[in-house]
Amino acid sequence: METEPPPPRRAGTPASLGGTVRELGAKAFPLYFSMLASMAGGMVTAGVIGNVATADLAAFALLITVFNPLLMVVQGALRGSMPFVAECVDDPAALAPVVRDSTWLALLAGAAGGVVLGLTPLWARAIGVAAPTLAALGVLPAALAGLALLASSVKASVTVLLVGLGRNRTVLALSLVNTATAVTLTPLLVLGAGPVPGLGLTGAALALCLDNCAMAALYLYVSRRGTPLRGHRVGLGAPDRSGVAEIARVGLPTGSTLLVKFGSLSLLGLVVARIGTEEAAAHQLLAVIAGFVFIPAIAVGQSSVPFAARAAGQGSVAGVRRAVTAGYLVAVPVVTASLVLLWALAGPAVGVFTPDPAVRETVVALLPLLSAVVVADAAQSLPGMGLLGIRQARYSLYTFAVCYGLLCLAAVPVAALGGLAGVWAAYAVANTGLVAGQAAAFHRRSALV
Structure with a gap:
């Protein structure tokens, strides 16, 4: 009896787990290094801004405190286009309207966020921001930051x-x-050089705006000339x-999830600040180190979305789950190796961030808890990205709302009972809950593709 041959495999969808691991690794590491480059640029910028007047520094910090969460939500919403893009990789005619809709979502969301930033002098006064900070802020830096957010949203798309x-x-x-x-x-623009005068806060906002506008133009050029869209009219x-609504439906839960996560972590920072100065400094260093070690998981997770999306488009449950399994095989060893290296060089590595021996000792003592937090965070992020790939990201939002909601409720009493170690232990427990919740949601929803 003859059997029907299997349908041809689409380009870019490896048939085996080993093939998926190799291709995913090749895709993830450039993205990982791009994230490191962005973080390095941000650190240099922060160092430069630290040399301006205190009021200017406070005003810029206020703008960035609003800029970053707004951009995070926009980026999360735009990720909703990734499954649609992945399914159209071989069909430029179908890809063009997806890109057009994604660009419109970027413009609309970026413009809304830009208005919020542009109105910072008004709402900052209403919430009681200090008078010197308000005087330094002014209208122009806020408007420039708003334009920068709009341009950065286009870049994100x-x-x-x-x-x-x-x-x-x-x-x-x-x-x-x-x-x-x-x-x-x-x-x-901030410090000046030669005939160019230093502009302080205005220079920082102008640099942010010019950089993002110039890069948005370059990104758009590359998207039209260096992709399958070359020769195909996209237009607006x-x-x-x-x-636009379909992309937002898939992506907005991801943006909201990021907002829940980082809003909760900001609350933890405020709770720790009530414990003491040394604990607050140690907590900040632990958060920075955790962010660096977690980057590989982010890069691998984002790179795995197209694999899951293409498999879902083919109705392949095994293919969708293979993408997440491959993500674990690529990300977990890198995260683990980073933690092992951190433990081996704990003293000198932490000493780079602080000369205070008490803070350094606190950070080193809490490295086991930091490791638990990061490993659990990496483990939960991969099925979370798998849910995005199959357009079910809202289940990640539900899981984060429960686990991090409980973390926020427990933060104050835990800090009172266990100090900084108690807070980080609770953080690790919350992330462990995310692992279970994300994995269960992915297993259930992936079975329905």
């Missing part, structure tokens, strides 16, 4: 497109150019409300 298409090396190249531009413009035209 192109980044999602490139990752969805598997063009992660292009993302790395663009990130390096972006970082080089930022570290050149910021010192020049009137927005397709249903297309």
Whole structure:
């Protein structure tokens, strides 16, 4: 009896776990290095801004405190286009409207966030921001920051497109150019050089705006010339409300999840600040170190979304689950190796961040808890990205709302009973809950593709 041959496998969808691991690793590492480049650029910028007047520094910190969460929500919403992009990788005609809808979502969300930033002088006064900070802020820096957010949203839409298409090396190249531009413009406009006067806060906001606007233009050029869209008209035209809404439906839960996560971590920071100065400093260093070690999981998770999306488009439950399994096999060893290296070099590594021996000892003593937090965070992020790949990201939001909601409720009494160690133990427990919740949700929803 003859059997029907299996349907041909789509390009870019490896048939075996080993093939998926190899291809996913090749996609993830350029994205990982692009994230490191962006973080390095941000650290240089922060160092430059630290040399301006205190009031200017406080005003810029206020703008960035609003800028970053707004951009995070926009980026999360735009990730909703990634499954659609991945399914159209071989069909430029179908890809063009997806890109157009994603661009419209970036413009609409970025403009809304830009208005919030532009109105900072008004709402900052209403919430009681100190008078010297308000005087330094002014209208122009806030308006420039708003324009920067709009441009950065457009950049984010192109980044999602490139990752969805598997063009992660292009993302790395663009990130390096972006970082080089930022570290050149910021010192020049903030501190001045030669005939160029230092502009302080206005210079920082202007550098942020010019960098993001120039990079948005470059990103758009690359998206039209260095992808399958080359030779195909994308345009902008009137927005397709249903297309924009569909991307937002998939992506907004991801943006909301990020907001829940980092809002909760901000609350933990406030709770720890009530314990003492040494504990607050140690907590901040632990958070920075955890962020660095967690980056590989983010890069691998984002890179795995197209694999899961393409498998879901083919109705392959095994393919969807293979993408997440491959993500574990790529990310967990890198995260584990990073933690082992951190433990081996704990003293000198922590000493880079602080000269205070008491803070250093506290951080080193809490490395076991930090490791538990990071490993659990990495483990939960991969099925979470799998849910995004199959367009079910709202289940990640539900899981985060429960686990981090309980963490926020427990933070104050735990800090009173166990101090900084208690807070980080509770953080590890919350992340462990995320592992169980995300894995269960992914297992249930992936069975329905």
